[in-house]
Amino acid sequence: MGAHGAYWVAVGIGAVLTVLACVVARRSSARVALVISRCLAVVLAATAVAFYLGPVVDGTFTVRNSLPLQLCDVAAIIVVVTCWFPRWRLGFELTYFWGLAGTLQGVVTPDLGASFPHLEFFVFVVAHIGIVMAALYLAIGMRAAPRRFAPLWVFGITVGLAAVDAVADWKLGANYMYLAHIPPSASLLSVLGPWPVYIASAAGVAVVLFAVLDAPFWLRRRIAGSGRNSSRVTVAAGAIASPGVMASLEAAASSDVTGTPGVTAFPDVAARPPGRTASPEDAPPRRPTPAGSDR
Template sequence: MVDADIAERFVPYSPAHLLSLALILAAVLLLLAFRRPLSRRRPAAGRYALAGLLAACEVLLNVWYFSSGVFRPSSTLPFELCSISLYLSVLMLLLRSRLLFQIVYFTAIGGALQALATPVLGYAFPHFRFIEFFAAHGLLLLAALYMVWVEGFRPTLRSVFVAWGALNAIAAVVFLVNRLTGANYMFLARKPPSSSLLDVLGPYPWYILSLEAVALLLFLLLYLPFARSERRAKAVAAARSVPSS
């Protein structure tokens, strides 16, 4: 939803967009650099801080929706993939849930990267919506990576298909919400008006099937850095299970 009287609208890969991406990358690199000190010194504090920041983004966004009079069931309910991933991320961080990590690692990173690369956003910097958009998506990346780099969680090949199945279950619910509200959450009803990956995936509804394949491929790519360590761990476990003669 975009206010009709906004003087300046978001321009992809403008200086403000590129600076926001650079700041998020810097935050990710800082987390990587300080992962060991964080893992030794009360890692729960970092999880709670990230959960609080993610929750604050969502609360402030909804306050703005209502205070600005732009709340619409057809466009501002939390049924986009990144919004759903945000709620799951908060629970994952608070509960230190390995089950939720197996889903969030893929949906949060995959969804946030797509959103940051091709934002569906009508507001330019320094509008609150611009700042909240990039802050929330940057925090989604940090939350998933925190569980990997600081808490030592690892995705598995099985979790690729768990996350893909969860994504399809979420899409089924969102499809029903779209039918009831006339919305286009997760772009399951039509393509977004701005340029996006969907432009090269065919017309509606065939691009949804293409998205299925793209999502699975992306999840496999996100798992790839951990494939060797998982195979090694399985080999060690198998060797230990063999009784000595």
């Protein structure tokens, strides 16, 4: 089996594992879901260590090729932290949008630097498939959701990383984030025009992909918002139409304040008939002064 045949077998295994992990997480307790997430974090952390130390050990490390400045390199670090601490919202948003808009493209059109069964092959496969798996697992298995403006600030962070990589490419003669030239293997960048047109085209594609990835969550937010507004209108209309409902709402509101239904925090106001202003007679009676007291 050639390198690409082994690679697609690994992709198929990763897809099956992703589905299984999501199903187990949704049907199990939060503790089980967290254990799966942290196991994924450990695997990706070990892969990242092997990826960064491998060139150092075998003497192939160069600042032009081995620094962790590629988008997938930075995403791998973010994913490890996010899978260990799933409540980190920005981490999930970066994992979700980078993983499915960027790394997934790298999975479909891989830039394999080594063949099976070289260590670099396994590192590439586990790192890229693991990032995509983490993005899907957090969103589907653990039901994480990006916030309203997440696509905007993820795009801004991406542009900031590209600016850092552009300086590194210029100073080191490197090609981080493929800003200097298109990668030798076929990829989406190959059809986006010559340099530097493909960079601007890639930014436009990223905006579209971010919007598409956010669409299910945007729709869910809209439906949830419409449901809340409809409930408020229904309750308000019923309260206006029915004095009994209004009285029940007032009793419920008073119980929220004092803990006792029908008792408000201001008993003198509650006891006055409607339309009557306060008078000295409305004041609560004073307790008798104990004998021998100075008051």
